[in-house]
Amino acid sequence: MSAGRPVEKLPLPAEVTILMAQHIGAPAEPLVKKGDPVKVGQLIAKSTGFVSANIHSPVSGVVNKIDNVPDTSGYRRKAILIKVEGDEWDESIDTTDELVKDISLSREDILKRIGDAGIVGMGGATFPAHVKLSPPPGKIAGVLIINGVECEPYLTADHRLMLERGSELVVGIRILMKVLDVKKAVIGIENNKKDAIEAMQKLVAVEQGITVQPLKVQYPQGGEKQLIDACIGRQVPSGKLPIEVGAVVHNVGTAVAVYEAVQKNKPLIERVVTVTGLSVGNPGNFMTRIGTPVSALIDAVGGLPDDTGKVIGGGPMMGKALSSLAVPVTKGTSGVLVLPDPEARREKSQSCIRCGKCVSACPMGLSPYLLMTLTEKDILDRAEEEKIMDCIECGSCSFTCPSHRPLLDYIRLGKGRVGQIMRSRTK
Structure with missing residues (x-):
């Protein structure tokens, strides 16, 4: 539906x-106050730890207020x-469209610029990029x-980024390779994007x-x-990170953002x-400025259809239903999906029939039916033993x-509770 639609610039909203x-990690701390003037790209909030990220103003204007507002999950932040x-x-900030190929900065300076720019994983995980690019001692x-x-x-x-900004993507990949000091990079693309595969193959033929x-x-x-298993045939052990098998994974959007940060001094603002x-x-x-209300995106596609049942932040499998169209676009917002009412309705949940379909479908080899039950019964020590934290929430x-059980909902709840317990042990 949208694969053939080139990227358009969304008009600026009245307020962001x-x-x-x-x-992921500690929230940033505001550096501005009500009434302060700001420019596009200005640092307005500072990271508060290693696993945290700077935040920059995506617009120019005046700070209206600092307040607690609902996020995409409905929690006030x-x-x-x-x-x-x-x-x-x-x-x-270099605002020209000129491609800058030469990478002049040192590895240390590149890493600092990526951290300063507030770049996070843009595939949805939002893990600070500078942390991923800093393997722990002994890991290569x-x-x-x-x-x-x-x-x-x-x-x-x-898909559109690979088609429209492939040259910048390739430079971003080379920058990431320099930071990690690796000689090999693999771009994994599914076969339903044949035009993107062809475009990227032409660009990397000389690389x-x-x-x-x-x-x-x-x-x-x-x-x-x-993806690691599919691309290089290595399996990451339970509870471990990709670096355990010598791999680091970054999203296409993240690599383009790295190019902009390092070569153009542009922070992640859109x-x-x-x-x-x-x-x-x-x-x-x-192309949307961070902080834009979802309602502006809905207006850009002609408004909400009459048969709308839900608006999802993200995709149909891993996304979450939005409680309001006033919620803002964040660094991890990859999509907004408007579901018609028939598709949006949940069937009535029934008793588990022990068919095992959820076990067969789980890409992580877990037992979702059991993890849901353990969360319901608050048996969290057993849920941890059953590797609930390995769930990637794919849905x-x-x-x-077949019983329409809300398995993922309960597993997400269980992960949150088990995660709190695990963090409390390290304090």
Whole structure:
């Protein structure tokens, strides 16, 4: 539906809402106050730890207030609200379209610039990029894997980036290779994106050490561990990170953001967002400033269809239903999906019939039916033993369940509780 739609620039909204917690890790701390003038690209919130990320103003204007506002999950989070006035950029940012190929910065300077720019994983995980690029002592990366799979149905943001900004992507990959000191990079792309595969193969034909790996169309191949196995045949052990098998994975959008940060001194202030749905009048892909209300994206595609049942932040498998269209776009917002009412309705949950379909569907080899029960009964020590934290929240279990059990909902709840227990042990 939107794969053939080139990326359009979304007009600036009247006000943006910049959440302080739009990345994994500690929320950023505001550096501005009500009434302060800001420019595009100006640092407005500072990271508060190693696993955290800086936040920059995506617009120019005046800080309206700092308040707690609902995020995409409905929880109230601290945010900076900025009234938009014009579009004045920080003078240090190169706003030209000229491709800068030569990488002049040292590894240390590149890493610092990536951290300063507030770049996070843009495939949805939002893990701070500078942390991924800093392997722990004794761990050495041997291969960089670029995730161009975009296996979630309906979403096409990464697809369009590969088609429209492939040259910048390749430079971004070379920058990441320099930081990691690796000689090999693999771009994984599923076979349903043949135009992207062809375009990237042409671009990397003259590059040393960069290859394109066409992949079988198989959900959820965009998961890190699944992609590593598909691209290089290595399996990441339970509870371990990709670096354990010498791999580091970054999303296509992240690599382009790295190019902009290192070569153009541009922080992460905007991203491509797919807006689509079966009844949407004019689906498309939009370059959207962070903090833009979802309502502005809905307006850009012709408004909500009459048969709308739910609006999902993300895709149909891993996305979450939005409680309001006023929630802002964040660094991890890859798409907005408008579901018609018949598709949006959940069937009535029934008793588990022990069919085992959820077990067969789980890409991580877990027992979703059991993890749901353990969470319901608050048997969290057993849930931890059953490796609930290995769940990648792909939604395959809920999708295949003939009893329409809300398996993923409970597993997410259980992961949150078990995660709290695990963190308490390290304090």
